[in-house]
Amino acid sequence: MLVAIGKGIELDVDPARFNRDVMDHVVKIGLRNILTDSHANATAKSDPQAYVQKSRELAERKLQSLYNGIVRTQAVGGPKAPTDPVAMVILRLARKAVQKDQAKEIAALPKSIRLAALNKRATEYATAHDETLRPRAVKIVELENDEPLAKPVAKPTTKKKAA
Numbered sequence: 662m663l664v665a666i667g668k669g670i671e672l673d674v675d676p677a678r679f680n681r682d683v684m685d686h687v688v689k690i691g692l693r694n695i696l697t698d699s700h701a702n703a704t705a706k707s708d709p710q711a712y713v714q715k716s717r718e719l720a721e722r723k724l725q726s727l728y729n730g731i732v733r734t735q736a737v738g739g740p741k742a743p744t745d746p747v748a749m750v751i752l753r754l755a756r757k758a759v760q761k762d763q764a765k766e767i768a769a770l771p772k773s774i775r776l777a778a779l780n781k782r783a784t785e786y787a788t789a790h791d792e793t794l795r796p797r798a799v800k801i802v803e804l805e806n807d808e809p810l811a812k813p814v815a816k817p818t819t820k821k822k823a824a
Contacts, residue, residue, distance in 0.1 A: 697720075699723035700719040703719055731791060746805075746806075747795065747798045747799055748798075750797075750798035751787050751795060752783060752784070754787075754798060755783040755786040755790065755794065756779065756780075758786055760779065767779055
């Protein structure tokens with residue numbers, strides 16, 4: 662597994678060489694960092710009354726995403742672009758679908774919240790339709806990079822349309 666550690670440095674790590682105690686420590690630290698990052702935007706300044714509850718909800722949502730096999734999701738409170746190219750394409754496809762399907766509803770919103778609402782709906786759409794969007798996104802990334810991805814994704818079975 663190639664691990665980018667910053668300054669352009671990448672180390673080839675073989676997790677199979679870790680003993681159980683080291684692996685448990687790595688997983689614990691990694692999960693703590695991921696879950697901590699997931700609720701960092703819920704602060705006392707932004708919501709003095711309910712920020713702890715909001716933090717818990719965000720962390721639980723992130724943990725559920727991990728259980729569901731979704732590594733990167735955008736936080737509704739402060740979206741950040743995912744670094745996984747497939748996830749970025751999924752989000753782009755979701756945004757297009759939401760813009761098409763909900764154009765009137767989004768246009769009716771105040772201009773000051775339109776983009777945030779679009780991003781939130783696109784994130785929700787991407788999460789709900791990940792299984793459908795992922796194979797297409799993988800193909801797009803492969804075409805953009807002119808090479809197949811390391812782990813091919815199984816293509817879902819679909820019914821053929823009558824001509």
